[in-house]
Amino acid sequence: MPHAAMLDHLEHVARLTHGRDRDVLDATLADVVLATLQARAVVLWEVLPGDEGELLDVRAHARADALPAPMSAAGGSAPAWPRLSERPELVQVLHAEVTTVIGDGRGTRILVPLRTETQRRLVLDVALAGPADAQARRVAEGMGRIYVNVINLLDASERDTLTGLLNRKSFDDTFYKATRSSHEAAAEAQRRVDSGAHHWLGVIDVDHFKSVNDRFGHLIGDEVLLLMARLLRSTFRHDDRLYRFGGEEFVALVRADDAVAAAAAFERLRTAVEGHSFPQVGRVTVSIGYTAVRPFDTPADAFERADRAVYQAKAQGRNRVVCFESDVAPQAGQPLQHAGGDVDLF
Ligand SMILES: Nc1nc2c(ncn2[C@@H]2O[C@H](COP(=O)(O)OP(=O)(O)OP(=O)(O)O)[C@@H](O)[C@H]2O)c(=O)[nH]1
Numbered sequence: 001m002p003h004a005a006m007l008d009h010l011e012h013v014a015r016l017t018h019g020r021d022r023d024v025l026d027a028t029l030a031d032v033v034l035a036t037l038q039a040r041a042v043v044l045w046e047v048l049p050g051d052e053g054e055l056l057d058v059r060a061h062a063r064a065d066a067l068p069a070p071m072s073a074a075g076g077s078a079p080a081w082p083r084l085s086e087r088p089e090l091v092q093v094l095h096a097e098v099t100t101v102i103g104d105g106r107g108t109r110i111l112v113p114l115r116t117e118t119q120r121r122l123v124l125d126v127a128l129a130g131p132a133d134a135q136a137r138r139v140a141e142g143m144g145r146i147y148v149n150v151i152n153l154l155d156a157s158e159r160d161t162l163t164g165l166l167n168r169k170s171f172d173d174t175f176y177k178a179t180r181s182s183h184e185a186a187a188e189a190q191r192r193v194d195s196g197a198h199h200w201l202g203v204i205d206v207d208h209f210k211s212v213n214d215r216f217g218h219l220i221g222d223e224v225l226l227l228m229a230r231l232l233r234s235t236f237r238h239d240d241r242l243y244r245f246g247g248e249e250f251v252a253l254v255r256a257d258d259a260v261a262a263a264a265a266f267e268r269l270r271t272a273v274e275g276h277s278f279p280q281v282g283r284v285t286v287s288i289g290y291t292a293v294r295p296f297d298t299p300a301d302a303f304e305r306a307d308r309a310v311y312q313a314k315a316q317g318r319n320r321v322v323c324f325e326s327d328v329a330p331q332a333g334q335p336l337q338h339a340g341g342d343v344d345l346f
Pocket residue numbers: 205206207208209210211213217218219220221222225246247248314318
């Protein structure tokens with residue numbers, strides 16, 4: 001390979017492995033593949049669960065003619081996710097888990113299935129103006145592999161090894177990222193009185209977990225934590241952020257339109273745990289405290305309020321859900337104010 005071409009490729013690989021922001025990484029993959037293969041367009045699809053079948057999200061999109069990208073649900077406010085079943089070629093590639101090259105009337109598409117260690121499923125979809133030779137296919141596969149390796153490294157540094165949930169270290173970043181859009185929306189809406197919060201932060205603490213360890217041993221204790229993480233995942237939406245903060249303390253950053261929906265979500269978790277039969281241990285309960293995320297909240301402030309609520313839940317007998325705004329703040333004589341505003345949430 002001529003040195004100039006080799007330097008170009010190295011530059012692309014360096015770009016692909018630089019940075020820690022996932023959205024930037026997705027966009028870089030699309031850009032780099034577009035440039036390297038001189039493609040017409042590149043789309044990075046991700047399969048997401050939906051109530052009525054799997055959906056497709058456009059994680060990133062790049063095209064040679066620089067027309068505007070289609071709406072991505074990842075950063076957009078009005079999701080326009082197509083159903084996976086409407087794209088039989090993607091269904092087939094994901095099922096077979098092998099790269100497929102198809103003619104699309106205007107040229108060729110190289111479809112590379114990607115799977116991360118956390119079982120995210122994506123497809124790198126490269127549209128070429130002409131035919132695809134074996135090298136083009138291998139380049140697309142190679143770029144896809146580098147991308148997955150970087151994602152796996154990021155996941156490993158942000159995730160709790162026992163449960164696979166996000167770890168405490170990643171809380172600040174993911175909190176700001178998840179709530180940023182609601183902060184902006186809230187600022188634009190001039191803190192509408194009836195809007196409520198869009199994000200809610202809950203602290204979930206297993207009750208009397210020390211006695212689980214003492215009676216059944218640490219291995220069984222670990223299994224309870226693992227099952228607890230599974231119950232969290234099945235209770236909340238796929239785009240809610242779930243953390244293990246260490247020990248038997250979990251945190252959920254949940255999107256809900258109003259206080260009633262938020263209360264219902266946390267109560268659903270409490271009931272699911274209470275009704276679950278844990279192998280050997282039997283019944284386990286959790287105490288939950290939660291708070292509305294306010295415009296311009298810091299992660300530490302929101303956590304501190306939810307923590308005060310969980311403290312009250314413990315003090316009142318455990319196996320209960322306590323809301324900071326409706327249950328803790330009024331007792332403490334605190335006005336319910338947004339940090340930067342003046343409107344009650346409830
Ligand atoms: N099995 C297991 N136990 C852990 C882990 N991390 C912390 N623990 C244990 O979790 C227990 C937490 O106990 P405490 O903080 O006293 O709380 P608790 O017994 O749950 O009581 P309340 O929270 O007041 O209901 C301690 O016994 C820790 O040793 C872990 O990774 N695995």
